[in-house]
Amino acid sequence: MNSEDLRSRALDQMLRNVRTGFDPYYGQRFTYVMPSVGRYEWQWFWDSCFHAIALSTLDVELAKAELVTLLIPQRADGLVGHMTYWGRWGAFASAAAGQSSFGDWRRRNSGMIQPPVLAHALLRVVEESGDLEFARQMLPRVRRFYEWLSRERDPDGEGLIGVVSPYECGLDNSPAYDAELGLDMPGRRQLLWKNWLLDWHNSLFGKGHDYRRLRDRNRFVLIEPFMNAVYADGWDAIGALHELLDQGDEAVSAREMRDRTTRALNEMCWDEEFGRWVYLRGKEQLRDETLAVGSIFPLIIAGQDYEKVAKVVERHLTNEDAFWTEYPVPSVAVSEPTFDAEGESTIWRGPVCLNLNWLLARGLRRHGFDDIAQMIETKSVEMASRDFREFYSPLTGRGLRGTDFGWATVAVDMLDPGA
Numbered sequence: 001m002n003s004e005d006l007r008s009r010a011l012d013q014m015l016r017n018v019r020t021g022f023d024p025y026y027g028q029r030f031t032y033v034m035p036s037v038g039r040y041e042w043q044w045f046w047d048s049c050f051h052a053i054a055l056s057t058l059d060v061e062l063a064k065a066e067l068v069t070l071l072i073p074q075r076a077d078g079l080v081g082h083m084t085y086w087g088r089w090g091a092f093a094s095a096a097a098g099q100s101s102f103g104d105w106r107r108r109n110s111g112m113i114q115p116p117v118l119a120h121a122l123l124r125v126v127e128e129s130g131d132l133e134f135a136r137q138m139l140p141r142v143r144r145f146y147e148w149l150s151r152e153r154d155p156d157g158e159g160l161i162g163v164v165s166p167y168e169c170g171l172d173n174s175p176a177y178d179a180e181l182g183l184d185m186p187g188r189r190q191l192l193w194k195n196w197l198l199d200w201h202n203s204l205f206g207k208g209h210d211y212r213r214l215r216d217r218n219r220f221v222l223i224e225p226f227m228n229a230v231y232a233d234g235w236d237a238i239g240a241l242h243e244l245l246d247q248g249d250e251a252v253s254a255r256e257m258r259d260r261t262t263r264a265l266n267e268m269c270w271d272e273e274f275g276r277w278v279y280l281r282g283k284e285q286l287r288d289e290t291l292a293v294g295s296i297f298p299l300i301i302a303g304q305d306y307e308k309v310a311k312v313v314e315r316h317l318t319n320e321d322a323f324w325t326e327y328p329v330p331s332v333a334v335s336e337p338t339f340d341a342e343g344e345s346t347i348w349r350g351p352v353c354l355n356l357n358w359l360l361a362r363g364l365r366r367h368g369f370d371d372i373a374q375m376i377e378t379k380s381v382e383m384a385s386r387d388f389r390e391f392y393s394p395l396t397g398r399g400l401r402g403t404d405f406g407w408a409t410v411a412v413d414m415l416d417p418g419a
Contacts, residue, residue, distance in 0.1 A: 006411065007057070007412050017035070019041070019086070023088075024088060025090075030086045031065040032051075032066050035047040035406045039402050045081070046355070048121075054407075057128055058412060063125045063128075064125060069086075079145065081112060082099075083110045084110075090108040099111060099199050100203060101206065101207070111203070112165055112209060116227075116231050117234065117359075118234065119146065119234040119241070122142050132244060143238055153211050163227060165195070166181070166198075167195065169224050174331065175338035176290040179281060179290075180281040180282060181194045181198075224294055225298050228261055230300075232298075233300055236254070255303075262303060274289065296316050299364070300364075304367070313372065322334060327383060327393065329352060338350075342398070353392075378416075380414050382397060386398075390403075
């Protein structure tokens, strides 16, 4: 399939997944791309961001509408929850989900977060559209969200944000979270039950999903390298947006936030013997050495220590016993006992996800690993050219789980510009 065919199919997929309507609570119309019709029909935060990234090269006006809709429920303090249940019946769906504090379900927006790729999305939309007025309109609100993360999820000012649920990490069932959940080689039912109980615990006892309170309760607390790498990289994107608007001081302060988190990752999570980053779990910040994809993700950050990046690339990313499979990059290393190349019931335990590949390839290029980035991009395009799926097998490239999946269209932003 040539690049134009893929772009045409991707746009057709996105248009078929568009949902529009009027929300009575906000008194506004909404327009967003559903992740997968019949499976995931609400608006998820990081899905929406990747939809905007893909649409930036396909239909930039729809990309803008996606981001505008995503920010409609933003709270005065800056938070944008990880799900929005749009429409007349959205309040009931929000209440049933148990992911908002009691009584807050009317807002239709959850009290949890997801990987902060919002700045990445805005940057790509502005780069493709050249619309600096849109950047000027959106950037203060986007920055306010990252400032909320800094203030509320890093209350001690260490530079690392924490999460209180596997769902906040986006990599829902990663084995890196098993120990903190009190599980060992769990099945789907165990994971769903544990996470359901955790969601209701956080809703009932979290006082608005307050991180300080939930950290003290110590039911599930995690410093996740993946989340913090995306967070730091988001600050870099904010800096780039300020530069486009000739806002030099603000660009400098954003890059300082990026560097603070990078230093904290390297001081608190880097393991020299393993040559990678580790997870910190619980209030006590116990080390978890699971070799899941989060362990290598801080390599994406601009300004990251080059020696660390090179070590991770050599020892883990391009190691066939770890992450260098026929179709990279698996969500868990091949060497891990939990690795399941084509698991569809306990997800994020091996299958490839194209949104992570987009982030990794982008990060590798900024450190000079163009050939490796190109291989990841080429394989990603090959997988997406077969069909748009939630996941893919790292061994065969076969599509898995969710069908007609929106975020898989991000492969169009990995096409060779000369193709």
